[in-house]
Amino acid sequence: MAKNTNKLLIIVGSVREGRFGPVVGSWVAEQARAHGGFEVDVVDLADVDVPLSLPAASPKHAGDDYPRPAGMARLTSALAEADAFVVVTPEYNHSYPASLKAAIDWHFTQWTAKPVAFVSYGGAAGGRHAVLHLENVLTELHAVTVRDGLSFPNYFTAWRDGRPLDEAAPLYAKTVLDQLSWWSDTLRAGREAAPYPG
Known part of the structure; x- marks a missing residue:
């Protein structure tokens, strides 16, 4: 079993009332802790002050002096300390939630040269449209998106008691976490x- 040397941040992206994200996020955190390759932290964006209105200055050039709201400090710190990310996202209108885009846009260097994996859920597409858009956004921020991910189509019938009904889901999760661990080691060494x- 791998050492707990890399810090993994799981981000629950939806803030919508009645959302399913915390259920998925909790299961992903359980899989990551069982994997053994990471120190695991979870940030739920519903608990973070993420305004949609951004300052005129770019976070790319402002560095540590970027004027973020005090309620964002926990998120900013967790992003900066993380060696890898798992983004848990639903699909809204063939894309991802505005809350997630705002959280990403408030930051820049925190994503740089770090790997990101995605766990998505939705209707028939299982959130894959959201992931395709997120891959473009995070690549622009010099993050490295992991090829494999987890997708849960029709999650409303595919989960019971906080767990996916697909018995292979933990095996898929292990594959994603193995890849994320490899990239975490490699990119951390590079940084x-x-x-x-x-």
């Missing part, structure tokens, strides 16, 4: 060896 040429 420690030399500054990223952003």
